């Protein structure tokens with residue numbers, strides 16, 4: 001499963017984001033484990049279910065909106081000098097290992113200092129928070145590299161092993177590949193054999209960006225003065241209100257409103273009895289959604305999955321006419337695949353055996369047999385024909 005980590009300094013709203021994103025209405029949360037442990041949960045990427053276009057009855061979506069499970073990790077707050085072991089330090093950074101991408105939360109309201117202590121709204125420049133996490137993370141990588149540097153060089157000489165391969169081994173736990181090491185070397189414009197401290201720091205910075213793509217979320221945008229919004233808008237930032245999203249999801253769960261995560265507005269339930277305070281709270285969220293086209297939480301999750309990680313959604317079926325599995329369930333699965341994946345890749349993702357026995361695939365939308373080198377498209381419905389079942 002694709003996993004995203006929520007990272008940032010204390011008090012920027014990570015846990016609120018996590019709670020909001022993992023609180024799913026029963027109809028959405030068809031995934032058996034919504035909470036893995038306190039900090040690991042299941043969130044969803046939102047996509048269009050092909051059932052409407054294909055005119056089949058479907059029980060796995062809500063009004064044609066399909067939610068595909070992804071993993072979410074609420075990482076402990078990061079403080080300055082974490083790479084030297086301050087705060088939760090290494091534990092924090094180790095946590096990021098498991099993530100395919102990082103949602104970097106910043107306090108867009110400028111209401112917390114570098115350590116996360118509350119200060120007056122607008123008194124902290126939120127742009128500084130962006131740089132801070134990237135610095136700590138890349139310096140942590142540099143720390144690992146510099147501690148191992150002498151050993152790596154010996155290894156490279158003794159075993160006729162390239163230095164790049166030795167570095168890839170060192171960072172294998174982070175999911176770093178040899179190709180990424182080469183790309184980072186090129187980007188940093190350095191020669192590993194003669195690299196000095198500054199070169200290696202630059203190299204780590206590139207390696208971090210390549211191996212752990214990051215998306216910046218400007219949270220608490222509901223409190224943010226215009227100046228803070230303007231500063232952040234210079235970067236690629238998704239503005240959000242995690243507190244607003246949490247309020248909506250709780251209200252939807254209680255049937256006070258009708259709202260699907262990612263909708264740009266919500267509809268109050270005329271039969272619900274809301275107190276004046278609840279009404280005022282929801283009115284504030286509604287105003288925020290008009291300004292920012294929604295609360296931003298689902299947009300951030302979707303941007304990380306579909307843009308940053310470049311995934312598409314593919315629907316495997318066993319019956320290409322009814323679009324069902326062997327038990328008659330319509331469009332039972334939705335897989336997040338890397339763009340460029342082929343039917344054979346899909347077969348392997350369904351099951352290794354099916355992949356090994358792969359014969360050919362049928363595109364259920366056209367009814368045609370497709371080449372195993374075909375590049376799958378977002379929303380494809382595919383039947384795999386395999387010698388194994």
Ligand SMILES: Nc1nc2c(ncn2[C@@H]2O[C@H](COP(=O)(O)OP(=O)(O)O)[C@@H](O)[C@H]2O)c(=O)[nH]1
Pocket residue numbers: 008009010011012013014015016017077219220221222223240241242243244
């Ligand atoms: N106004 C506003 N407050 C928020 C928002 N998100 C979080 N908060 C508040 O910010 C404080 C810190 O949030 P929390 O999620 O615990 O931050 P964490 O330390 O990063 O996990 C809490 O009082 C939250 O209610 C938001 O989008 N808007």
Ligand SMILES: [Mg+2]
Pocket residue numbers: 014015016077
């Ligand atoms: Mg927290």
